[in-house]
Amino acid sequence: MLTGSSKHDNAARCGVHGEDHIMVDKTTIGGNGTNGELRVNDAANQSMVNVAVGTNTRRNDAELKIGGQGGRNGLLRVARAKDDLSTTIGDNGMSLVGALSVYNSDRRNPLNINPFGDELKVLMGDTGVAAYLQLTDGSNGPGPIIEVSGKDNAIRTGQPGAKTNTLEIVGKSARISAGGEGTAGRLIANGGDEKARVTLNGADASVRVGGNGSNGTVSVLGADGQPLLELLGRANESVMGLGQKNRPARISLYNAQQRESIKLDAGAGDILLANADAAEMFDVDGPAEPGTVMVISASGTLVAGDRPYDTRVAGIVSGAGTFQPALVLDRRQTEHDRAPIALAGKVYCYADASSAPIQAGDLLTTSATPGHAMRVGESSRALGAVVGKALGSLESGTGLIPVLVGLQ
Incomplete structure (x- = not known):
């Protein structure tokens, strides 16, 4: 039963056994051990608005229910006085159903949640308002x-x-x-079977293409869509292709000083090498530092020459002075020490001018000084013992001089 006090206290009270359970005084419904509930019925006595705490299914929850009985749809609108801006949820006879719009103090609409048929659109941001x-x-x-x-x-x-x-x-x-904050980045592109086909891994700075049942292919295309560079992994071979019609390929390799050391020029059909001689690795016994004149020993290994006009001469150890080998053949491990012997080209060579000064253009042969060359003074003894031709001079003593290698 609802009872009221005098018209002056603006309140209504309902109680059981003399204790108030509902008190309406502008702010409060419920209390004193009883959850509050407010219902607003229509003329047919159907509950259209229900505000309750502690429903039958959720005893500790607060609930606001609008509509749902008598075939009525719920509608919630929050508006400001003397303002046409409002927040509306529900069907108000227009095309918007269940829409939620939130406005800021500048009358902009930075948040809108709006269902259209089988779609739900969530829009954030407005003119001048970033989401x-x-x-x-x-x-x-x-x-x-x-x-x-x-x-x-x-x-x-x-x-x-x-x-x-x-x-x-x-x-x-x-x-x-x-990647970042101690976590290495990784980007993965999977195939249709959800297995990785392309992986970019920041942990080891690697790019992996292929695998998991697929051969990898890397293509660099020109503006016309034609491949200029291709790396192809195939079942029976690995292929690298460079160049295209009217666009010849070139490969340039640079040294630590950023100088081009090797160039493969498909347009010219040429291989350009910046270094000086062509050498081949040989088994050696004893000292074999760059610039040493070497001869063939009885066992087939090379040793430093120590006899004048020795027809066993094999060549000069490459790599002395400013000349380095451009090409070295037969690089492999054996049971012996190995050294690159210049077969052709320019090298620096140890020379001995004690018996006669050496001038540029002189033929050189082996000498009694181990590992040193000397000027050929007796042509009759030099056949088969010439190691090359001097490109520099040495007036006396010993030293390094440039030599054009040429066994004869």
Whole structure:
């Protein structure tokens, strides 16, 4: 039973056994051990609005229910006085059903949730208002786990409290970055079987193409769409292709000083090598430092020459002075020490001018000084013992001189 006091206290009370359970005084319904409930019925006595605490199914929840009986749809509208802006949820006879619009103090609409048929549209942002969405993992750590920013068209993810994001997709600068804060980035493109076909791995700075049942292919195309560079992994061979019609290929290799050391020029049909001689690896016994004149020993290994006009002469150890070998053949491991012996080209050679000065253009042969060459003074003894021709001079003593290698 609802009873009221005098008209002056603006209140109504209902009680059981003398104790108030409902008191309506502008703010309060319920209390004193009883959950509050407010119902607003229509003329047919159907409950159209129900505000309750502690429903039958959820005893600790608060519930607001609008409509649902008598074939009525619910409608909720929140408006400001003397203002046409409002928040509306429900069917008000228009095409909008269940729409939620939130306005800011500038009368802009930065949030709109609106169902259209079988679609649900969530629109964030408005003119001059950038949208920003943050999702956290519920932990106490600072910072969001996922950020969606309309300001720079970006999606970012990271660990709670991290200074940098581990994944960024930024549309404004057309950038995708992965990794950071101790986590190496990795981008994977899978095939239809969900197995990796292309992997970019920041941990070891690698790009892997193929695998998991597929041969990899890397192509670099020209403006006309024709391949200029291709790396092909096939079942029975590995292929690298360079060049295209009217666009000959070239491969250039540079040294530590950024000088071109090797160039393969398909247009000229040429291989250009910056270094000086062609050498081949030989088994050696004893000292064989660059510039040493070597002869063939009885066992077939090379040793430093120590006899004048020795027809067993094999050549000069490459690599002395400023001349380095451009090509070295037969690089492999054996049970002996090995050294590159110049077969053709220019090398620096140890020489001895004690018996006669050496001038540029002189033929050189072996000498009694181990590993040194000397000027040929007796032509009759030089046949088969010439190691090359001097490209520099040595007036006396011993030293390194440039030599054009040529056994004869």
